[in-house]
Amino acid sequence: MKLLIHSQYFPPEVGAPQNRLYELGVRLVKKGVEVEVLTAMPNYPQMEIMPGYENKSYLKEEMGGLTVHRSSIYVSKSKAITSRLRNYFSFVWSSYKIGRKHLKGDFDFVLCESPPLFLGISSYFLSKRLKAKFIFNVSDLWPESAESLGLVTNPLMLKPAYKLEAWLYKKAHLITGQTQGIVKDIQRRFPNKTVKWLPNGVDLTYFDRRQISKIDIAIPEHKFYCFYAGIHGHAQGLEVILNAAEILKEKDIAFVFLGAGPLKDELKATAKEKGLNKVYFLDPVGKDKMPGILMNASCALVPLKRLPIFQGAIPSKIFENAAMEIPLVLGVEGEAKELFIDRGNCGVFYTPESAVDMAQSIEKLYQDEQFRMESGKNGRKFVAENFDRDKIAEELITWLLNLKDKA
Missing domain, CATH: 3.40.50.2000 (Glycogen Phosphorylase B;)
Structure with missing residues (x-):
């Protein structure tokens, strides 16, 4: 079984999605799943490309048994919405281009980490190219959160974002949510979709x-x-x-x-x-x-x-x-x-x-x-x-095996 994790955020960056996805990937590999990662040159949260990764359009490396492919990304310390959107869409495009060129063979699944919501566009089209089933993992409801926080208020931006969210949910073979609240919200709006709770967790040996x-x-x-x-x-x-x-x-x-x-x-x-x-x-x-x-x-x-x-x-x-x-x-x-x-x-x-x-x-x-x-x-x-990470990985494998068997 072969899985691609597609995320803008990944170690050596420090943060919640970075740790969660890395720890999940490492455990899946130990349980026999072949896992590759498609991510950006590390930059977050300082919004500066980290030393050793500057001025590169592509880099391949190994981390904890994971094959990690990195593509370029636009970074800026500006807080303007235009800079933030340019940051998101630069990786949407560069990761799709690098994925087409450097991901070899057929994959069973592409798991997209959202937010950013827009990454789902390239994840979906990569899943089609790789003949893989598309899994949309929602760790925060977008654009709902952005609207609630007042970060995005323009209806001309919100309306297409809500349409994109709905389109991605409809295209996904499986939707996973990081909290039960996220799962219930998506199930309420899209009752015909399969939505599973894939919580965060902790390595009990490491944090002892x-x-x-x-x-x-x-x-x-x-x-x-x-x-x-x-x-x-x-x-x-x-x-x-x-x-x-x-x-x-x-x-x-x-x-x-x-x-x-x-x-x-x-x-x-x-x-x-x-x-x-x-x-x-x-x-x-x-x-x-x-x-x-x-x-x-x-x-x-x-x-x-x-x-x-x-x-x-x-x-x-x-x-x-x-x-x-x-x-x-x-x-x-x-x-x-x-x-x-x-x-x-x-x-x-x-x-x-x-x-x-x-x-x-x-x-x-x-x-x-x-x-x-x-x-x-x-x-x-x-x-x-x-919330033992090992048990969470085992449950995900069960879902993947069931999904793989479906036509």
Whole structure:
């Protein structure tokens, strides 16, 4: 069985889809599936082509048993919608061109990672050329999310985007969604399509605090460390963390932002303006360092803006922190709360975008060490039972075998 994973994002970039797709591919290979990857020259989130990949139109490399084909992509630090669209469509075209030229033999499946939604165009036509069945993997509902966040408001852009979304769903032999909320949304609108839940997960061996040495993060010593590790973007509403830090400024509590993104400079400026001297901003680190870095965390902050579209969201940072027995301070309503707070007892919930609520949740963990320890242990137990990457890969193989047998 042969599978092509088609994604704009892939390691050595650091991020949720990058880690998820790489870990899935590696496990599929170990279970006998031949996997190739078609992706871009690594650039995200700094929006700069990484050293060793500059000025190349094509590169082939091996990573963890995966054959990885890379094509060129336009990158710019501009936040303008035109620059973002040029970034997306440059890879839509270059990946199709490189795929036609360098992908050899027949494939059974092409799995497209969305967003960006537009990549589905080249994925679909590549699947036709490769005589493969088209799988559309939805990790975020587009253009719904872009519209909800106010990133795209022009009806002249939204209308064709919704039409493209519907066309891709109709063309797919199988649709997979990263959360149950995504699955239910697509099933409601397209009841005749097969839609499966393909969740994110965690490597329980890699993220095991009993096997990990702490990596010094080179900031002053404090009694308690609140960690936010991830993209510094629009969806997260990270200003709530700064406002909570202001409320708790008399406590010996540090707030650590780890990562990059379009709003990082703005957040740093706000923290400076507010005089928040226990807020620290660290650069992104590679996956190999993340477990050691997370050993410093007393709790993990998981915020999202309070929008209906996020009722079905499960931020990927939940899984690794839970596996590391780090209690969650979760500001996500809907599916994430139902799973990790109501069922898993993995930490505390606060009302999204409420700094007062977040500060109270943090203080509960700060004051009650026994509750903090119990929440952390519950987290590891819950992800071990429900989000083991090995079990997720096995289930996907079952679906692929069933799909392969269908005419």
